[in-house]
Amino acid sequence: MKLNKLAPLALGGVLIAGTMASAAAAQQPQGAPAQAGAEARRGHGEWRRPDPAAMAARRADHLRAALQLRPEQEAALKAYVGAAQSKPMMPAPGARKKFAEMTTPERLDAQRAMMTKRLAAFDERVAATKRFYAQLSPTQQKAFDTLQQRGGKHGMRDGHGGHGPRR
Known part of the structure; x- marks a missing residue:
């Protein structure tokens, strides 16, 4: 019985809260709610690709x-x-459409060409790493080995910091 007496009060409270929220939304300038929501979702603003030169300097x-x-x-x-600075391997604009129009043998040849290009870039990084390593003292080499085991330039330590836990 008490519940029936409280129902109108609860309904009135909900209506008042709804009215206040509508009034507050009406006072904001046009376009502000979308911007405020987008900013809140992004956190600190729009994401930008890190500057490769700045990353190399930090490294x-x-x-x-x-x-x-x-x-x-x-x-x-x-x-x-x-x-060791990674070179972007992004496909050229419109490459997806061009790739979709290829025959299977053409796509396979294009994939092999991309793999060959990536392997050549990897070989360059390996050679540069070996040249640098040869310039280090034995103590420095040990320290470098430890740095590389902990995740190298990507900062993944103890299985954390990547795309989920390592298993």
Whole structure:
């Protein structure tokens, strides 16, 4: 019986809250709700691709400090960081449409060409890493080995920081 007496009060509270929310929304300028919602979803604003040069500089600074590099090793570090910097392998604009229009043998040849290009880039990074490694003292080599085991330039340590837990 008490519940029946409280129902009109609860309904009135809901109506008042709804009216207040409508009034608040009407006071915002046109387009503001969409922008405010988008900003809230993004957090700190629009995502931008990291600057490769800035990332390479941070990597060099990290290696310089972690390995305690000597001044005569600076040239080897610059060569290593420059070669180890990943080159974008993004397809050219309109490549999907072009790829879809290819026959199966043509697509396979295009895939092989892309794999060959990626393998060549990998080989460049391997050679640069080996040249840099050869310039390091045995103590520095040990430290470099430890850095690479912990995830190298991607920062994945102990299985965290990637696309989910490592199993």
